[in-house]
Structures are given as structure tokens and as C-alpha cells.
Amino acid sequence: MDTVISLTNGFSVALEPWNIFYCVIGVLWGTIVGVLPGLGPLAGLALLLPLTFKLDPNSAIIMLAGIFYGAMYGGSTTSILVRIPGEAASVITCIDGHEMAKKGRAGPALVVSALGSWFGGTVSVLVLMLFAPLLSELMLTVGPPATFSLMVVALILMGFVGSSSTLKTFTMIVAGLLLGTIGLDAMSGVARFTYGSLHVMDGISFVAMALGLFGISEILLNLEKVADLQPIRPTFKSLTPTLKDLKDSAPAIGRGTAIGCLFGIVPGISHVISTFVSYALEKKLSKFPKEFGKGRIEGVAGPETANNATTGSSMIPLLVLGIPSIPATAILLSALMIHGIEPGPQLINDHPEVFWGLIASMYIGNLILVILNLPLVGLFVNLLRIPYGYLAPLVIVISVIGVYTVNASAYEIWLMAIFGILGYLLRKMKFDVAPLLLAVILGDRIELAFRRSLTISDGDFSIFIESTSSLVFLCVLLIIVMLQLIAWLLGYRKKNFADGD
Amino acid sequence: MLILVGLAHLFYEVIHMPMGTLNLPGAGVFPLVLIIPMAFMAVYRISWLLTHKDEDTVSIVLGDKNIFLALAGLVGIALLLDLLGFVITMGVFLFVTFKMFTESSWLKSALQAAIAVIGLYVFFEYLIGVTLPMGHLIVL
Numbered sequence: 001m002d003t004v005i006s007l008t009n010g011f012s013v014a015l016e017p018w019n020i021f022y023c024v025i026g027v028l029w030g031t032i033v034g035v036l037p038g039l040g041p042l043a044g045l046a047l048l049l050p051l052t053f054k055l056d057p058n059s060a061i062i063m064l065a066g067i068f069y070g071a072m073y074g075g076s077t078t079s080i081l082v083r084i085p086g087e088a089a090s091v092i093t094c095i096d097g098h099e100m101a102k103k104g105r106a107g108p109a110l111v112v113s114a115l116g117s118w119f120g121g122t123v124s125v126l127v128l129m130l131f132a133p134l135l136s137e138l139m140l141t142v143g144p145p146a147t148f149s150l151m152v153v154a155l156i157l158m159g160f161v162g163s164s165s166t167l168k169t170f171t172m173i174v175a176g177l178l179l180g181t182i183g184l185d186a187m188s189g190v191a192r193f194t195y196g197s198l199h200v201m202d203g204i205s206f207v208a209m210a211l212g213l214f215g216i217s218e219i220l221l222n223l224e225k226v227a228d229l230q231p232i233r234p235t236f237k238s239l240t241p242t243l244k245d246l247k248d249s250a251p252a253i254g255r256g257t258a259i260g261c262l263f264g265i266v267p268g269i270s271h272v273i274s275t276f277v278s279y280a281l282e283k284k285l286s287k288f289p290k291e292f293g294k295g296r297i298e299g300v301a302g303p304e305t306a307n308n309a310t311t312g313s314s315m316i317p318l319l320v321l322g323i324p325s326i327p328a329t330a331i332l333l334s335a336l337m338i339h340g341i342e343p344g345p346q347l348i349n350d351h352p353e354v355f356w357g358l359i360a361s362m363y364i365g366n367l368i369l370v371i372l373n374l375p376l377v378g379l380f381v382n383l384l385r386i387p388y389g390y391l392a393p394l395v396i397v398i399s400v401i402g403v404y405t406v407n408a409s410a411y412e413i414w415l416m417a418i419f420g421i422l423g424y425l426l427r428k429m430k431f432d433v434a435p436l437l438l439a440v441i442l443g444d445r446i447e448l449a450f451r452r453s454l455t456i457s458d459g460d461f462s463i464f465i466e467s468t469s470s471l472v473f474l475c476v477l478l479i480i481v482m483l484q485l486i487a488w489l490l491g492y493r494k495k496n497f498a499d500g501d
Numbered sequence: 502m503l504i505l506v507g508l509a510h511l512f513y514e515v516i517h518m519p520m521g522t523l524n525l526p527g528a529g530v531f532p533l534v535l536i537i538p539m540a541f542m543a544v545y546r547i548s549w550l551l552t553h554k555d556e557d558t559v560s561i562v563l564g565d566k567n568i569f570l571a572l573a574g575l576v577g578i579a580l581l582l583d584l585l586g587f588v589i590t591m592g593v594f595l596f597v598t599f600k601m602f603t604e605s606s607w608l609k610s611a612l613q614a615a616i617a618v619i620g621l622y623v624f625f626e627y628l629i630g631v632t633l634p635m636g637h638l639i640v641l
Contacts, residue, residue: 048629051625051629051631054630113511167542167545167546168543170538171539171542171543171546174535174538174539174542175503175539177531177535178511178532178536178539179637181531181532181535185528186529187528188519188521188527190518190519190527190528192514192518192528192529192532193511193514193532216575219571220568220571220572223565223567223568223571223602224567224568387602387603388602389598389599389602389603389604390599390602390603390613391593392571392598392602393574393595393599394595394597394617394621395572396571396574396575396594396598397595397618397621398621399593399619400578400582400591401587401621401625401631401633402576402584404633404634405631405632408632408634410579410582410583411579413575413578413579413582414579416575417572417575417576417579420572420575421572424568447531449523449524450526450531451530451531454523454524454525454526455524455525455526457524458524459522459523459524459525498521
């Protein structure tokens with residue numbers, strides 16, 4: 001009953017005209033950045049983050065969440081019509097989606113993708129709505145030792161599921177944690193690695209880092225290979241899927257939803273992995289596995305649903321534990337903190353209007369996505385006609401505006417440029433930069449939890465195993481490490497550990 | 502190798518930070534805890550690269566014209582934005598990059614840059630409410 005009342009209050013927040021407006025802007029911008037190759041959800045969020053500083057927290061979070069799930073959907077359009085994934089989670093959709101388009105069945109692929117995205121997204125919001133309050137109550141009882149152990153589990157898990165080799169991913173995680181220590185120490189006020197500069201006293205600007213590592217580096221990578229795009233243009237008439245299409249894709253959508261909801265909670269690149277798992281499962285369960293890769297609708301329905309089903313469940317660790325499971329949610333975390341809202345177990349009690357408003361807006365936003373995207377698919381495809389020579393400078397200018405507005409300082413632009421070059425070089429060397437960003441945002445909190453634990457226990461390290469909840473997390477950690485070790489010893493990851501590319 | 506040199510420097514910095522006590526760890530403890538595994542990973546990677554010289558070589562062409570132009574543009578923006586303001590700095594940046602990236606005529610690039618910069622200025626300054634720099638020189 002409490003949930004129904006809270007959700008009703010959430011809808012009263014989300015249905016305010018300005019919040020609907022920001023939700024529409026969010027999903028539209030999200031779809032645009034998802035469609036355009038070279039801009040993903042992260043760059044899309046980072047670009048608009050500084051512009052939300054003047055909005056009230058509800059509107060800001062509603063708009064940013066809209067960008068997040070809008071981009072997840074937008075990426076599929078280019079995968080299907082041009083065979084260029086708008087973002088990483090849409091890579092797998094290219095395989096069967098584009099094959100369907102080549103056979104003149106782009107319409108059904110797009111519709112099934114939209115319906116699957118809507119269904120997966122909506123169910124995952126339901127999962128968020130039901131599980132987040134329960135988990136939140138549970139987490140209110142745990143102290144700094146369990147918080148520390150939980151964050152270590154998150155980082156280790158991130159290391160093992162990263163898209164580059166394990167060694168490279170762990171290098172990025174430790175580098176991120178080190179970067180997170182720059183600035184004034186939160187407990188003692190001692191300046192660390194600041195070299196007397198006032199700019200870095202508050203730490204390295206997260207917005208500049210995110211825009212540099214993902215936005216600028218992506219532009220630099222794309223400037224190397226500017227290709228002419230030949231999109232396939234579906235007509236509005238051809239959008240209608242047949243009854244067989246819907247019948248074939250329904251089970252795949254159901255399984256994709258379950259996979260996405262489950263994987264969304266895992267830190268790392270869960271939204272990408274969930275699409276691969278979904279595709280593999282569909283192929284395995286299909287009566288016609290050999291037709292996969294030649295335009296099977298299940299190969300589109302499953303991964304696209306899984307991709308969007310991670311959006312809601314990935315909010316659970318973010319809102320309840322304060323741990324972003326994917327880089328895009330790290331931006332949302334940063335936005336919440338900028339607006340004075342500390343994500344964690346107390347969020348639901350302290351800011352119910354933000355939590356329930358966000359949930360209600362996600363129900364509305366997912367519906368807006370379907371309503372807007374199907375009729376406007378032609379318009380979005382036309383965006384691909386813009387030559388990259390125009391797009392790249394415009395994105396750089398918008399990035400500069402975004403980063404400059406943080407502190408009205410050119411220092412942020414320098415920082416963004418430096419991280420842009422760093423991101424470009426790292427990505428050329430096949431390092432995944434997402435764990436670096438996630439580690440930066442977790443860095444100070446993991447350190448605080450570690451030091452507070454030792455202060456509570458008077459320097460006794462056994463506090464980490466004496467606390468029951470901490471012990472549970474450490475056991476999970478042990479199991480993960482053991483499983484990886486066994487896999488490595490059996491040789492499955494041996495090569496991957498070495499070069500992993 | 503560069504990482505190892507950097508880590509050595511960070512290590513030097515860290516040992517000059519307060520380490521505190523076990524029950525009240527100081528500011529230097531956490532960075533020190535991180536530098537150690539980082540150094541191990543760097544050494545492992547170097548030794549691996551030495552034994553597998555041909556297997557993990559990535560060529561990075563830093564001389565790419567477009568990349569150089571984009572980066573030079575960013576540096577130019579960082580240097581001139583406060584001085585010349587948004588409209589002039591971005592106008593010049595867009596004009597040069599449009600001209601170079603799309604190989605359009607000078608006049609077409611100038612017109613496109615002017616329209617783009619005015620459009621962006623109106624959108625961000627008036628519709629979004631972001632304060633864009635006017636430029637110290639322009640104000641004077």
C-alpha cells in the first residue's frame with residue numbers, strides 16, 4: 001500500500017508540466033546522441049549535465065535519466081539501418097538487425113526493437129520500484145566495514161567483466177582510485193597531489209574528466225575514419241510487423257527482460273554484456289540457430305530488450321548503495337551530488353520526491369520513447385546525413401560550453417583536453433576507460449569507509465570479518481576470485497589475462 | 502615505463518604525507534596502498550611486453566591532420582575564450598574546422614560558422630540560461 005501511495009506521489013511530481021517537458025527533452029536528446037555514432041549515453045549525459053545546475057533536482061534527474069534510456073534506444077536505429085552501432089550496447093543488434101533491413105524488413109526490426117525496449121525498460125522500472133525500498137531498508141543497518149567490502153566487491157567484479165583484458169581493467173581501476181585521491185583529504189584536510197594549485201583542491205572535475213575520456217576521445221577516434229554512410233530508409237507503411245514477427249519475438253523479449261534486469265545490477269559494462277548473453281541464449285534456444293546472423297528477429301528483440309532492461313535495474317545500486325554500475329549512472333550520481341542529494345540507503349526516506357518522481361518519470365519516459373520514436377524514425381535517420389566534419393566541431397563546442405559552465409573557468413577546458421588525449425591514447429591501446437571513471441567516483445567513498453572502519457575498531461582489521469554483512473560481501477568476493485582463478489587455471493582466460501584483446 | 506617513473510614520483514610524494522596510526526589512518530595510507538599494486542601491474546605488463554614483442558603492438562599516428570587540428574582548436578579555445586569571448590573564439594574555431602574538415606569554400610564555411618555560433622549563443626544564453634563569456638578584451 002505504501003508503494004502505491006509513494007508511486008502516486010511520484011506521478012504527481014513527474015506529471016508536472018515542466019517535468020514532462022524535461023522528460024521529453026531528455027529522451028529526445030538521448031535518442032539523438034544514441035543515433036549519432038561517436039556520441040553515446042555517457043557523452044550525451046555529460047554534455048547536458050552542467051546545464052541542469054539551474055534546474056530543481058527533480059527536473060534535472062528526470063531529464064538526465066531520460067537521456068540515459070533514450071540513448072539506449074537510439075543506438076539501435078543506426079545499428080539496424082546503417083550497421084553502425086550508436087553506442088556499445090547496440091553492437092550485437094547490427095548482426096541480425098541490419099540483415100533484416102537489407103531484406104526490406106527494417107520496419108519490423110525497428111518496431112520490435114522499440115516494443116522490446118519499452119517492455120524491458122518498463123519491467124526493469126518495476127523491479128527498481130519493488131526491490132530498491134527493500135534493499136534500502138537492509139542497507140540502512142550496515143556500517144562502514146560492509147560499505148567498504150561492498151565497494152571492493154563492485155570494483156573486483158568490474159575488473160573481471162571489463163571489455164578489455166583483466167590486467168588492463170584492473171590497471172584502470174587502480175589508476176581511477178589514485179586519481180580520486182587528488183585534492184583535499186576529506187578526513188584530515190591534507191592536500192594530496194595538488195602541487196599548490198587551487199584548481200585541484202576540490203579534486204579533479206568529474207565533468208571535465210567524463211567529457212574528455214568519452215566525448216573528446218571518441219571524436220578524435222572518429223576523425224581518423226570519416227566514412228560515408230548509406231542509411232536504409234524505411235517507409236512509415238513498412239513499419240508494421242507481421243503476427244509471426246510478434247509471436248517469434250515475444251519469448252525473446254521476455255528472456256531479454258529477465259537477463260537485462262539481472263545484469264543491470266552487476267557493476268562494469270553490464271548493459272553491453274547483457275546483450276551478448278541474450279543473443280547467445282536466443283541462438284542456443286532457437287530451432288534455427290544457423291539463421292542467426294542472416295536476419296532473425298529474435299536476434300534483434302532479445303538484445304535490444306536486454307539493453308533497455310538494464311536501465312532500471314542499474315539504478316538500484318546507484319540509488320540504494322550509491323554505487324554506479326555503469327559509467328552513465330556515474331554521471332547521474334554526480335548530478336545527484338551536485339544537487340545536494342547523497343545517493344544511498346537514506347535517499348528514499350530523505351528525498352522520496354526524487355526517488356518516486358524518477359520512477360514515475362521512467363514509466364512515462366519509456367512510453368514517450370515508443371510514441372516519439374516510431375513516427376520520427378525517418379527524422380532521426382536523417383541526422384546521419386550531417387557530415388562528421390560539421391558534427392565533430394559542433395560537439396567540441398557543446399562540450400566546451402558544458403565544461404566551462406561548471407566553474408566558468410578555462411582550466412576545465414584544459415583538463416578536458418588532457419583527458420581527451422589520454423582517453424584517445426588509452427582506447428587506441430585497447431584499454432577500457434569506463435572502469436577508470438567509475439573508480440574515480442567511488443575512490444573517496446571507499447577510502448572514507450576504510451578509514452572510518454579502522455577508527456571504529458581502534459585499528460583492528462578483524463572488523464571487516466566480524467561485521468556479518470561485511471563478511472557476506474567478502475565471501476561473495478572470495479567466490480568471485482576463486483571462480484576466476486579456476487577459469488584461469490583451466491586456461492579459459494589465460495590468453496585473455498595476457499593481452500585480452 | 503612511463504607509468505613506473507610516474508609511480509616513483511607519486512611514491513616520493515606519498516611518503517611525505519601523514520601516515521597516521523592504525524586507528525586513525527592518515528592521508529598517505531590509501532594512495533600508498535594503491536601505488537603498490539599499480540607498480541606490480543606495470544612491472545608485469547613490461548615483462549610481458551618484453552617477452553611478447555610482436556603480439557601487442559599498436560600503432561598510434563599522432564600526426565593525423567584532423568586530430569591535430571581538433572586538439573589545436575581545443576588549446577586555442579582554452580587560451581582565448583576568456584579573452585575574446587564565446588562568439589569570436591567559437592566562430593573562428595568553427596570556421597577553421599568546417600573549412601578544413603569538409604573542404605568547403607571559404608565563404609560557405611564562414612557563413613556556416615556564423616550561423617552555427619549565433620544559433621548556439623542564442624540557444625544556450627537565452628533559452629537555457631547559461632552565462633557565456635563575453636571576453637575581457639571585448640568588454641574593455
